[in-house]
Amino acid sequence: MTQVERHSYDVVVVGAGGAGLRAAIEARSQGMRTAVICKSLFGKAHTVMAEGGIAASMGNVNENDNWQVHFRDTMRGGKFLNQWRMAELHAKEAPDRVWELETWGALFDRTKDGKISQRNFGGHEYPRLAHVGDRTGLELIRTLQQKIVSLQQEDKKEFGDYEARIKVFQECTVTRVLKEDGRVAGIFGYVRESGRFFVIEAPSVVLATGGIGKSFKVTSNSWEYTGDGHALALLAGAPLINMEFVQFHPTGMVWPPSVKGILVTESVRGDGGVLRNSDGKRFMFDYIPDVFKEKYAQDEAEADGWYTAPDTHRRPPELLPRDEVARAINAEVKAGRGSPHGGVFLDVSTRLPAEEIKRRLPSMHHQFKELADVDITAEPMEVGPTCHYVMGGVDVDPDTAAATGVLGLFAAGEVAGGMHGSNRLGGNSLSDLLVFGRRAGLHAATYAADLGGSRPRIAEEQIDNAAAEALRPFSAEDTGTVGGRAENPYALHQELQQTMNDLVGIIRRAGEMEEALRRLADLRVRSRAAGVEGHRQFNPGWHLAIDLRNMLLVSECVARAALERTESRGGHTRDDYPEMDRQWRKSNLVCELADYRGGPAGQDPAMGQIKLTRSDMPPIRADLLALFEKDELLKYLTDEELSA
């Protein structure tokens, strides 16, 4: 029997970004004893990297905005593959979630009449993003963090203990969700600092772990984004959907090499920045797809007029959804019209006065000056696509955020699938975190409360297995398959990133994805021999060796689903199937573990681990369909769906 530290809570939230913290606040407010577990320090989550803003149809800048318009934009952005009920709830509840932040101390930028200011963004018909300069994510995290502190202060007053009802386990990693008879029983994890194992018994677990970007070489994501929640769900028997849809943000830094991939906010374009190729041409006018022809300006004069007179001008094509802009940049570079370091030019210096740029885009100004010696008030930036976000994730019930197939498991934020369809609009992530973070926390609390005394128990065998799995990297040399030598986990990770970047990246081909699956199988075998030196105390090599399991699982999901979907849509572009196919619209590709009962030692690493099936989405509700013109629907829905 493995000796571990044991705790008991009502609700465990895995992840302390926007979704996790909002879920925890809700669960605690429902009276549940709540634990939050995060890989980094409290307040450092990836949400701090969000720059542009939170999309919510408050109508503060353009009073024509409302939830219906936001819903329409979201569905268009996702090319109608969105789980429509999630898109509906999101559009309806986002304003309340933003206003609530103000009552917790958030300080957004203001309009002249003192309301929350809203800015333009790609795919949003009206100025919709509540923001604080270009550091909105930091404001969101800090506000939620400080709200949790204020709840802890209340508990200190009432119970004499800050952590009586909500405790943050920082710098801890969860490696397994534990179950009994198909129900969640708790989690197993380790403390990064000491390497000690711990178990939390809890009937409700909310996954809020973010995304998978660290499986790609060029990415805006931090080390934390290793697909932990995606993998935890798979391993617990819960399916993932839409894993083929990966968002490549059109504008990441490209130079110098060490900062390649770091995000350049879409606000640069929202506030007037334009994209040019090496000929100095504003090329986006050449890349407006048919489905968006009526909505976007056809020439520079019309596009420039939109900033001051949006009611009489169509939008500039730089503000097309991200998938469109990323593909366009990719095509320009491929055609030999790129910038010196393999990107294109993003210029705001000729569009706004220097002082205005510094006021609106302070962190971009700072970032380019410090890291690239570029003064964005005087010269253009060089930018190119970077892996940014995964639309796919845990298949959840839209209203309760409950994961399919595992009672007591919930998922919210980037780790949940469906909400954004095949492509997420900028600004819809922060609102997603708040809307579904709250819902996940609420329903996780209700589920735990309703169980009463009949909570599942954790079998000792599961703890032993989880501990053995986590410790394997220390004995890898004994079990290693490559001549008894341990593999370097950093080298394996780099090979994985290169494979996904080159073979399952922004433009995909069948042959390359088949090759990717072969390489993933090879990496999976070698990862079993990933070994580490040293001891368990704060050992990054060991942590990476454990994370590799998750990255390999989600990478296989992405590659398998991408190979299967023979069309191009949103964040999935096939060179061999370049058209969007209406027959594919209502289909979700579902990834499940081929054998989730298999213990860590019982799996054959050379075999694929993922089983892929297809499932149809429920038809879109009639009153929501009625929000669109029939002509537009015809571009997305089949004739049968429309006549039904």
Added chain:
Amino acid sequence: MSYTGRFKVWRGDAGGGELQDFEVEVNEGEVVLDIIHRLQATQAHDLAVRWNCKAGKCGSCSAEINGRPRLMCMTRMSVFDESETVTVTPMRTFPVVRDLVTDVSFNYTKAREIPSFVPPPRLGPGEYRMQQEDVERSQEFRKCIECFLCQNVCHVVRDHEENKTAFAGPRFLMRMAELDMHPLDAAEETGLDRKTTAQDEHGLGYCNITKCCTEVCPEHIKITDNALIPLKERAADRKYDPLVWLGSVIRRRGAID
């Protein structure tokens, strides 16, 4: 463009440690954190370091580089001479956990002791109205990424462990200033005076405005000039305001009678 750089990196744990010498490849445009990562991947797989965003936004990779408190992700290698040996050590004010990772729990303890924002009781969600110029002062302080470099460099606690109990440090005194300047904070209505609390309970008086905190702030927040000095002035106004003084004397007399 590449060269072999010489590094000294502190390795060890709470029990002790030492500077270790490394020779490592340095490429154009790289920052110190890139070099630490290269050491991890090629020479010292278990070298402990905190980092997240690698873009100066999360405040995780704080350390001391050639003795200066800095973010490793925002320190370009080009600021050093190629022949110079670059020394990287953990933040000195906090106990070492391992290598470059320190125990920063002091800061989380202090964060909990600062009274939270008090929402105005008569305003519901969506009813808040504030002017941009009124929120800007507090917004400057909310740029803080909690890298804790200011806490690390502040001489009140840097070499004076004994002051840690009574002193919140620049980051959290600034938090008090931020709330005090929030246009809609209703603390006063609940009887909480943030200025005197800062003075009496969180050690504002220890600060003698040497501005070390401002100098190391990677967000270029004017901690001393815009947060600490105004907070001190307002705390002093409160204390030496003749009317307030008279009021407190009268109340005290009343108590004696």
